[in-house]
Amino acid sequence: MPVGNVSRVQISALVCLSNIPPLFYIDTMGGRRIWPASFRTIGAMIDSETVARAKCTCCGNFFDVDLPALQLRRGDNFTLINRHLVCKITSCRGTGFFAAAAHLDDRLVTLFEAALDPLDLGELTPRDLEPPEPPTTMGAALARVV
Numbered sequence: 370m371p372v373g374n375v376s377r378v379q380i381s382a383l384v385c386l387s388n389i390p391p392l393f394y395i396d397t398m399g400g401r402r403i404w405p406a407s408f409r410t411i412g413a414m415i416d417s418e419t420v421a422r423a424k425c426t427c428c429g430n431f432f433d434v435d436l437p438a439l440q441l442r443r444g445d446n447f448t449l450i451n452r453h454l455v456c457k458i459t460s461c462r463g464t465g466f467f468a469a470a471a472h473l474d475d476r477l478v479t480l481f482e483a484a485l486d487p488l489d490l491g492e493l494t495p496r497d498l499e500p501p502e503p504p505t506t507m508g509a510a511l512a513r514v515v
């Protein structure tokens with residue numbers, strides 16, 4: 370039975386040849402995608418200080434992903450690749466997917482099959498999603514105190 374565009378026979382061959390779980394090989398229009406080692410597991414993401422976000426495909430909101438909390442609940446070897454989540458916005462409850470970047474200024478990569486990328490993040494970086502810097506002028510500081 371085919372899984373995506375890769376048959377189970379091909380997946381078995383990949384497992385035998387590479388000793389890496391097939392989850393990390395994604396067929397993308399005839400090519401194979403090999404996920405960076407730092408994105409493969411929660412433990413690796415934490416060790417490499419990977420930045421993880423999630424986006425709801427229904428309401429479009431982004432969420433921070435608490436990797437240490439996931440590690441406590443699911444363990445080091447849990448992966449966010451090809452997983453989805455239920456949006457926590459009360460009026461939404463849509464489906465979301467995970468994305469990761471090596472650093473705040475690196476492009477976010479949807480942790481899902483590239484041919485089916487549900488987030489289509491383009492050149493978006495985690496820094497683009499950060500709140501604006503607070504004003505640093507003395508007047509702004511005084512305005513906050515008053």
Ligand SMILES: [Zn+2]
Nearest residue numbers: 425428456461
């Ligand atoms: Zn939502």
